[in-house]
Amino acid sequence: MRFGTTAPNLCEALLKKQNFGLSGPHVSVIGQGTWYIDRGDRKRAVAALRRGIDVGMTHIDTAEMYGDAELVIADAIAGRRDETFLVSKVLPSNASRRGTITACERSLKRLKTDRLDCYLLHWRGSYPLAETVAAFEELAGAGKIRSWGVSNFDADDLEEMLALAGEGRIACNQVLYHLGERAIEHAVIPWCEAHGVAVVAYSPFGHDDFPSLRSKAGELLQSIAEAHGGSSRQVALSFLTRVPSVFAIPKASTPEHAADNAAAGELTLSESEIAELDKAFPRGPRPPSLPML
Numbered sequence: 673m674r675f676g677t678t679a680p681n682l683c684e685a686l687l688k689k690q691n692f693g694l695s696g697p698h699v700s701v702i703g704q705g706t707w708y709i710d711r712g713d714r715k716r717a718v719a720a721l722r723r724g725i726d727v728g729m730t731h732i733d734t735a736e737m738y739g740d741a742e743l744v745i746a747d748a749i750a751g752r753r754d755e756t757f758l759v760s761k762v763l764p765s766n767a768s769r770r771g772t773i774t775a776c777e778r779s780l781k782r783l784k785t786d787r788l789d790c791y792l793l794h795w796r797g798s799y800p801l802a803e804t805v806a807a808f809e810e811l812a813g814a815g816k817i818r819s820w821g822v823s824n825f826d827a828d829d830l831e832e833m834l835a836l837a838g839e840g841r842i843a844c845n846q847v848l849y850h851l852g853e854r855a856i857e858h859a860v861i862p863w864c865e866a867h868g869v870a871v872v873a874y875s876p877f878g879h880d881d882f883p884s885l886r887s888k889a890g891e892l893l894q895s896i897a898e899a900h901g902g903s904s905r906q907v908a909l910s911f912l913t914r915v916p917s918v919f920a921i922p923k924a925s926t927p928e929h930a931a932d933n934a935a936a937g938e939l940t941l942s943e944s945e946i947a948e949l950d951k952a953f954p955r956g957p958r959p960p961s962l963p964m965l
Contacts, residue, residue: 687728687937690916692757692790693843694868696819699757701913702936703731705874705921710740712925714747721748723927725755727934733846733872733921734783735761735794736775742782750784758783759790761823761846762804764797771799772807776816790843791817795824795964805836819843821869826962827859834867842869848963849873849918851889851908852881854955855963865917876912876920877905879965889952896948902939909936911949 689698704724709717721732721744732749734741742760749756760783766775776791791811793804808820821844822833833842845864847856849871856871864871882905883890893904900907905922912920913936924930941949 687934688913690870690919692731692870692919693819693821694840696843696870697757697789699870699919700729700731700937701919702729702909702933703733703757703872703919703921704729704930704933705923706732706734706741706745707738707874707923708741709923709925710738710744714744716926717744718748719927720924720930721745722752724924724930724934725749725752727931728937729930729934730755731757731759731919731921733759733874735763735792736766736779737761737763737794742779746782746784753785757789758785759792760788761792761794763794764799767793767797767799767804767807769803769807769810772804773811776807776811780816787815788817790819790821792821792823792844792846796822796829801833802836805833805841821845823847823874824962824964825860827863830860830863830867830869839867842867844870844872844919846872846874846921848875848965849912849920850876850878851883851911851949851953852878853963854953855959857955858958860962861915861917865915869917871918873912873918873920875965876909876922882908892948892952896941896945900939902935903932905932906936906939907941907949909933910939910941911946914941914946 687700692699760779762772762775811817823846825845893907897904897907922933
Protein backbone atom coordinates (compact mmCIF):
# COMPACT_ATOMS: atom_id res chain seq x y z
CA MET A 673 0.00 0.00 0.00
CA ARG A 674 1.03 3.59 -0.51
CA PHE A 675 0.18 6.15 2.10
CA GLY A 676 1.36 9.67 2.79
CA THR A 677 4.41 10.19 4.93
CA THR A 678 4.23 11.29 8.54
CA ALA A 679 4.34 15.07 8.84
CA PRO A 680 5.80 17.09 11.75
CA ASN A 681 2.30 17.62 13.10
CA LEU A 682 -1.14 16.40 12.15
CA CYS A 683 -2.37 19.76 10.90
CA GLU A 684 0.29 19.64 8.20
CA ALA A 685 -0.25 15.98 7.36
CA LEU A 686 -0.68 15.26 3.68
CA LEU A 687 -3.22 12.50 3.23
CA LYS A 688 -2.80 10.00 0.48
CA LYS A 689 -4.59 11.11 -2.69
CA GLN A 690 -5.72 9.24 -5.77
CA ASN A 691 -7.39 10.15 -9.03
CA PHE A 692 -11.15 10.22 -8.57
CA GLY A 693 -12.28 8.33 -11.62
CA LEU A 694 -10.53 7.85 -14.94
CA SER A 695 -9.56 11.48 -15.46
CA GLY A 696 -10.72 13.11 -12.24
CA PRO A 697 -8.72 15.27 -9.84
CA HIS A 698 -6.53 13.96 -7.04
CA VAL A 699 -8.81 13.52 -4.02
CA SER A 700 -8.04 12.57 -0.42
CA VAL A 701 -8.52 8.82 0.00
CA ILE A 702 -9.92 9.32 3.51
CA GLY A 703 -12.85 11.70 3.32
CA GLN A 704 -15.78 12.73 5.50
CA GLY A 705 -19.26 11.21 5.56
CA THR A 706 -22.20 13.20 6.93
CA TRP A 707 -25.13 10.81 7.39
CA TYR A 708 -26.86 11.75 10.70
CA ILE A 709 -24.42 14.62 11.26
CA ASP A 710 -27.39 16.98 11.66
CA ARG A 711 -28.82 15.02 14.61
CA GLY A 712 -26.26 16.05 17.21
CA ASP A 713 -24.71 19.30 18.39
CA ARG A 714 -24.52 21.65 15.38
CA LYS A 715 -21.43 23.56 16.51
CA ARG A 716 -19.53 20.38 17.26
CA ALA A 717 -20.47 18.89 13.88
CA VAL A 718 -19.23 22.01 12.08
CA ALA A 719 -16.02 21.94 14.12
CA ALA A 720 -15.47 18.27 13.24
CA LEU A 721 -15.84 18.94 9.52
CA ARG A 722 -13.53 21.94 9.69
CA ARG A 723 -10.95 19.94 11.60
CA GLY A 724 -11.18 17.26 8.92
CA ILE A 725 -10.48 19.83 6.22
CA ASP A 726 -7.56 21.18 8.27
CA VAL A 727 -5.90 17.76 8.32
CA GLY A 728 -6.49 17.03 4.64
CA MET A 729 -9.87 15.25 4.50
CA THR A 730 -11.18 17.63 1.87
CA HIS A 731 -13.49 15.01 0.26
CA ILE A 732 -16.91 15.69 1.86
CA ASP A 733 -19.90 13.53 1.02
CA THR A 734 -23.57 14.26 1.61
CA ALA A 735 -27.02 13.72 0.07
CA GLU A 736 -30.43 15.32 -0.13
CA MET A 737 -31.68 12.36 1.92
CA TYR A 738 -29.46 13.32 4.88
CA GLY A 739 -31.85 15.84 6.40
CA ASP A 740 -30.06 19.08 7.24
CA ALA A 741 -26.56 17.72 6.63
CA GLU A 742 -26.15 19.98 3.60
CA LEU A 743 -26.88 23.01 5.81
CA VAL A 744 -24.27 21.89 8.37
CA ILE A 745 -21.72 21.47 5.58
CA ALA A 746 -22.51 24.95 4.23
CA ASP A 747 -21.48 26.39 7.59
CA ALA A 748 -18.35 24.22 7.72
CA ILE A 749 -17.06 25.12 4.27
CA ALA A 750 -17.91 28.83 4.37
CA GLY A 751 -14.88 30.63 2.98
CA ARG A 752 -13.19 27.29 2.17
CA ARG A 753 -15.22 25.96 -0.76
CA ASP A 754 -12.25 25.85 -3.11
CA GLU A 755 -10.38 23.58 -0.68
CA THR A 756 -13.03 20.88 -0.77
CA PHE A 757 -14.19 18.10 -3.08
CA LEU A 758 -17.94 18.23 -2.51
CA VAL A 759 -20.29 15.36 -3.35
CA SER A 760 -24.07 15.07 -3.00
CA LYS A 761 -26.75 12.65 -4.21
CA VAL A 762 -30.18 12.70 -5.78
CA LEU A 763 -32.89 10.39 -4.44
CA PRO A 764 -34.23 7.81 -6.92
CA SER A 765 -37.71 9.28 -6.47
CA ASN A 766 -36.38 12.58 -7.88
CA ALA A 767 -34.20 11.08 -10.60
CA SER A 768 -36.22 11.95 -13.69
CA ARG A 769 -34.47 14.35 -16.05
CA ARG A 770 -36.25 17.44 -14.71
CA GLY A 771 -36.38 16.12 -11.15
CA THR A 772 -32.61 15.52 -11.05
CA ILE A 773 -31.88 19.06 -12.20
CA THR A 774 -34.31 20.52 -9.66
CA ALA A 775 -32.83 18.39 -6.86
CA CYS A 776 -29.31 19.44 -7.76
CA GLU A 777 -30.23 23.12 -7.79
CA ARG A 778 -31.88 22.67 -4.39
CA SER A 779 -28.73 21.04 -2.98
CA LEU A 780 -26.55 23.80 -4.39
CA LYS A 781 -28.70 26.39 -2.65
CA ARG A 782 -28.57 24.53 0.67
CA LEU A 783 -24.80 24.06 0.40
CA LYS A 784 -24.35 27.72 -0.59
CA THR A 785 -22.19 26.86 -3.58
CA ASP A 786 -22.43 27.20 -7.34
CA ARG A 787 -21.22 23.71 -8.20
CA LEU A 788 -20.75 20.15 -6.97
CA ASP A 789 -17.54 18.28 -7.69
CA CYS A 790 -19.53 15.06 -8.13
CA TYR A 791 -23.26 14.28 -8.13
CA LEU A 792 -24.57 10.75 -7.61
CA LEU A 793 -27.74 8.73 -8.13
CA HIS A 794 -28.25 7.45 -4.56
CA TRP A 795 -29.54 4.06 -5.67
CA ARG A 796 -31.39 2.70 -8.63
CA GLY A 797 -35.09 3.49 -8.76
CA SER A 798 -37.99 3.39 -11.20
CA TYR A 799 -36.90 6.18 -13.55
CA PRO A 800 -34.97 5.03 -16.63
CA LEU A 801 -31.24 5.48 -16.20
CA ALA A 802 -31.17 7.32 -19.53
CA GLU A 803 -33.20 10.17 -17.99
CA THR A 804 -30.84 10.54 -15.06
CA VAL A 805 -27.77 10.42 -17.30
CA ALA A 806 -29.27 13.08 -19.56
CA ALA A 807 -29.81 15.30 -16.52
CA PHE A 808 -26.28 14.71 -15.26
CA GLU A 809 -24.84 15.66 -18.63
CA GLU A 810 -27.02 18.78 -18.80
CA LEU A 811 -25.87 19.80 -15.32
CA ALA A 812 -22.26 19.18 -16.29
CA GLY A 813 -22.64 21.26 -19.43
CA ALA A 814 -24.04 24.11 -17.34
CA GLY A 815 -21.09 23.93 -14.93
CA LYS A 816 -23.28 22.97 -11.98
CA ILE A 817 -21.51 19.62 -11.52
CA ARG A 818 -17.99 18.68 -12.51
CA SER A 819 -18.59 14.93 -12.66
CA TRP A 820 -21.24 12.37 -11.83
CA GLY A 821 -21.53 8.81 -10.58
CA VAL A 822 -23.73 6.29 -8.85
CA SER A 823 -24.23 4.65 -5.49
CA ASN A 824 -25.26 1.11 -4.51
CA PHE A 825 -24.77 -0.23 -8.05
CA ASP A 826 -23.76 -3.85 -8.59
CA ALA A 827 -21.62 -4.90 -11.55
CA ASP A 828 -24.58 -5.58 -13.84
CA ASP A 829 -26.09 -2.15 -13.07
CA LEU A 830 -22.73 -0.56 -13.78
CA GLU A 831 -22.54 -2.38 -17.09
CA GLU A 832 -25.93 -1.01 -18.07
CA MET A 833 -24.92 2.50 -17.07
CA LEU A 834 -21.69 2.19 -19.03
CA ALA A 835 -23.63 1.20 -22.16
CA LEU A 836 -25.68 4.39 -21.82
CA ALA A 837 -22.95 6.85 -20.91
CA GLY A 838 -19.76 5.46 -22.44
CA GLU A 839 -16.29 4.96 -20.99
CA GLY A 840 -14.93 7.64 -18.72
CA ARG A 841 -18.25 9.24 -17.73
CA ILE A 842 -18.98 7.33 -14.50
CA ALA A 843 -16.69 8.92 -11.92
CA CYS A 844 -17.48 6.70 -8.96
CA ASN A 845 -19.66 4.05 -7.36
CA GLN A 846 -20.34 4.61 -3.67
CA VAL A 847 -21.05 1.35 -1.87
CA LEU A 848 -21.28 -0.29 1.55
CA TYR A 849 -17.86 -1.61 2.54
CA HIS A 850 -16.43 -2.45 5.95
CA LEU A 851 -14.54 -5.27 7.62
CA GLY A 852 -17.69 -7.29 8.16
CA GLU A 853 -19.14 -6.63 4.69
CA ARG A 854 -16.72 -7.23 1.84
CA ALA A 855 -19.15 -8.29 -0.89
CA ILE A 856 -17.95 -5.60 -3.31
CA GLU A 857 -14.58 -7.36 -3.57
CA HIS A 858 -16.18 -10.12 -5.68
CA ALA A 859 -17.29 -8.13 -8.72
CA VAL A 860 -17.76 -4.41 -8.02
CA ILE A 861 -14.16 -3.47 -7.26
CA PRO A 862 -12.75 -5.50 -10.19
CA TRP A 863 -15.32 -3.92 -12.56
CA CYS A 864 -14.55 -0.41 -11.33
CA GLU A 865 -10.80 -0.96 -11.59
CA ALA A 866 -11.21 -2.20 -15.16
CA HIS A 867 -13.17 0.91 -16.16
CA GLY A 868 -11.39 3.61 -14.16
CA VAL A 869 -14.28 4.15 -11.72
CA ALA A 870 -13.51 5.22 -8.16
CA VAL A 871 -14.98 3.06 -5.39
CA VAL A 872 -16.15 5.03 -2.35
CA ALA A 873 -16.77 3.03 0.83
CA TYR A 874 -19.60 4.34 2.96
CA SER A 875 -20.11 3.22 6.59
CA PRO A 876 -16.50 1.93 6.67
CA PHE A 877 -16.81 1.18 10.40
CA GLY A 878 -20.09 -0.69 9.96
CA HIS A 879 -23.41 0.51 11.29
CA ASP A 880 -23.02 0.43 15.08
CA ASP A 881 -21.27 -2.93 14.85
CA PHE A 882 -17.54 -2.16 14.81
CA PRO A 883 -15.62 -5.21 16.16
CA SER A 884 -15.61 -5.32 19.95
CA LEU A 885 -12.31 -5.46 21.82
CA ARG A 886 -13.73 -8.54 23.53
CA SER A 887 -13.83 -10.45 20.24
CA LYS A 888 -10.85 -12.23 18.71
CA ALA A 889 -11.09 -10.09 15.57
CA GLY A 890 -11.26 -6.96 17.71
CA GLU A 891 -8.22 -8.07 19.67
CA LEU A 892 -6.32 -8.51 16.41
CA LEU A 893 -7.26 -4.99 15.28
CA GLN A 894 -6.08 -3.59 18.58
CA SER A 895 -2.85 -5.56 18.49
CA ILE A 896 -2.01 -4.26 15.00
CA ALA A 897 -2.99 -0.75 16.03
CA GLU A 898 -0.70 -0.83 19.07
CA ALA A 899 2.18 -2.05 16.90
CA HIS A 900 1.77 1.08 14.79
CA GLY A 901 0.94 3.48 17.62
CA GLY A 902 -2.50 4.00 16.12
CA SER A 903 -6.13 3.06 16.66
CA SER A 904 -8.27 0.11 15.59
CA ARG A 905 -10.32 2.37 13.34
CA GLN A 906 -7.20 3.60 11.60
CA VAL A 907 -6.22 -0.01 10.92
CA ALA A 908 -9.68 -0.70 9.48
CA LEU A 909 -9.48 2.31 7.14
CA SER A 910 -5.99 1.34 6.01
CA PHE A 911 -7.17 -2.19 5.20
CA LEU A 912 -10.20 -1.00 3.24
CA THR A 913 -8.16 1.48 1.17
CA ARG A 914 -5.30 -0.95 0.49
CA VAL A 915 -5.99 -0.85 -3.27
CA PRO A 916 -5.69 2.41 -5.25
CA SER A 917 -9.28 2.50 -6.51
CA VAL A 918 -10.89 2.63 -3.06
CA PHE A 919 -11.74 5.75 -1.03
CA ALA A 920 -13.48 5.80 2.36
CA ILE A 921 -15.80 8.39 3.92
CA PRO A 922 -16.06 7.79 7.69
CA LYS A 923 -18.20 10.17 9.70
CA ALA A 924 -16.71 12.03 12.67
CA SER A 925 -18.83 13.58 15.40
CA THR A 926 -15.98 15.48 17.08
CA PRO A 927 -12.79 17.25 15.94
CA GLU A 928 -10.75 14.61 17.79
CA HIS A 929 -12.51 11.82 15.94
CA ALA A 930 -11.87 13.58 12.62
CA ALA A 931 -8.16 13.84 13.40
CA ASP A 932 -8.06 10.14 14.31
CA ASN A 933 -9.66 9.19 10.98
CA ALA A 934 -7.19 11.34 9.06
CA ALA A 935 -4.24 9.68 10.74
CA ALA A 936 -5.15 6.45 8.95
CA GLY A 937 -3.28 7.96 6.01
CA GLU A 938 -0.06 7.61 7.97
CA LEU A 939 -0.52 3.95 8.84
CA THR A 940 0.96 1.39 6.45
CA LEU A 941 0.01 -2.24 6.97
CA SER A 942 2.47 -5.01 6.15
CA GLU A 943 1.56 -7.88 3.85
CA SER A 944 1.41 -10.22 6.84
CA GLU A 945 -0.95 -7.87 8.72
CA ILE A 946 -3.21 -7.65 5.67
CA ALA A 947 -3.23 -11.45 5.48
CA GLU A 948 -4.16 -11.69 9.17
CA LEU A 949 -7.01 -9.23 8.74
CA ASP A 950 -8.19 -11.01 5.61
CA LYS A 951 -8.43 -14.24 7.59
CA ALA A 952 -10.09 -12.61 10.62
CA PHE A 953 -12.68 -10.81 8.47
CA PRO A 954 -13.37 -13.20 5.56
CA ARG A 955 -15.22 -11.75 2.62
CA GLY A 956 -17.43 -14.84 2.29
CA PRO A 957 -19.33 -15.92 -0.84
CA ARG A 958 -20.79 -13.45 -3.30
CA PRO A 959 -24.37 -12.61 -2.22
CA PRO A 960 -27.27 -12.73 -4.72
CA SER A 961 -27.68 -8.94 -4.45
CA LEU A 962 -25.43 -6.10 -3.40
CA PRO A 963 -25.74 -5.25 0.33
CA MET A 964 -26.70 -1.66 1.11
CA LEU A 965 -27.98 0.50 3.97
